[in-house]
Amino acid sequence: MTSPFHRLCRTTLAAGFFFGMASAAFAAGDSNDNTNPPPKTETTKSCTGGKVWDKDKKECVTPKKNSFKDDDLYKFAREFAYAGQYENAITVLNLARDQNDPRILNYLGYANRKAGRIELGMSYYRKALQADENYILARSYMGMALVEQGDIQGARVQLVEIRDRGGEDTWAYRALLQSLNGYRTY
Numbered sequence: 001m002t003s004p005f006h007r008l009c010r011t012t013l014a015a016g017f018f019f020g021m022a023s024a025a026f027a028a029g030d031s032n033d034n035t036n037p038p039p040k041t042e043t044t045k046s047c048t049g050g051k052v053w054d055k056d057k058k059e060c061v062t063p064k065k066n067s068f069k070d071d072d073l074y075k076f077a078r079e080f081a082y083a084g085q086y087e088n089a090i091t092v093l094n095l096a097r098d099q100n101d102p103r104i105l106n107y108l109g110y111a112n113r114k115a116g117r118i119e120l121g122m123s124y125y126r127k128a129l130q131a132d133e134n135y136i137l138a139r140s141y142m143g144m145a146l147v148e149q150g151d152i153q154g155a156r157v158q159l160v161e162i163r164d165r166g167g168e169d170t171w172a173y174r175a176l177l178q179s180l181n182g183y184r185t186y
Contacts, residue, residue, distance in 0.1 A: 036171045038078045050088040052076045063092055070096045070104070077107050086115040102132040110141050118145060136162045140172035147179045155180055 042053035047060035052068070054061045063073065073096050080089035089111040096104045105128035113121030122145055128138040143158030159180065162173045 037082050038075065040083070041079060043076055043079050044083040044085070050080075050085075050091055052092065063095055065095050066097075068095070070098055070101060074101075074103050074107065077104075077111070081107055081111045081114065084114075086111040090115075100127075100131055102128040102135045102138060105131060106135065106138040106141065109138065109145075113141070113145050113148075118149065121145060134165050136165055136167040136170060136172045139165075139167075140176045143176040144179045147176075152180065 042060070043051075047053055050062070051060040052063050053059075061067070063076065068076070073092050077089040077092040080086070080092060089107060093104050093108050093111070098104065105124045109121040109124030109128060111121075112118075112124060122142065125138050125142040125145070128135055129142070132138075139158045139162050143155040143162075146152075146155040146158065155176065159173065159176050162168070162170070162176065167173050
């Protein structure tokens, strides 16, 4: 026969285990969110003048056409864009072989918008969504641009699109929601 103390201990351990598993699952979901801002690397920590970090050479190099894979160029461009180096991001994105990749188009949109070329940025967002209508990060950035232009209803439409495409638990959704001052009016 177990005492009340032992039952309490088992219940507490079980609850702790369940909570720990739930937290781990939530954290795993967050880490799989590919819409999170990129981490800083040597490209923005050490390199200057639009140069990028070449892991093989272990030095900063000027990116050239065919010198990096499109995935690497995309990562460099995201990092430049988030560091406020919009022209460097655009230069790197223009080196990508696949200029119809929705990720490339989206960041051309983001960098141009942030550099003050809002209409050009919007055209890239539209192209990104033509290539992949489920690309929620493009929807988020487009929504933020719409907020900046005063088109709150248009931004809300993008928020609903993100939600309806399964993106409610992503950074893309949270960032656009924050741009709308936290109001979910749908």
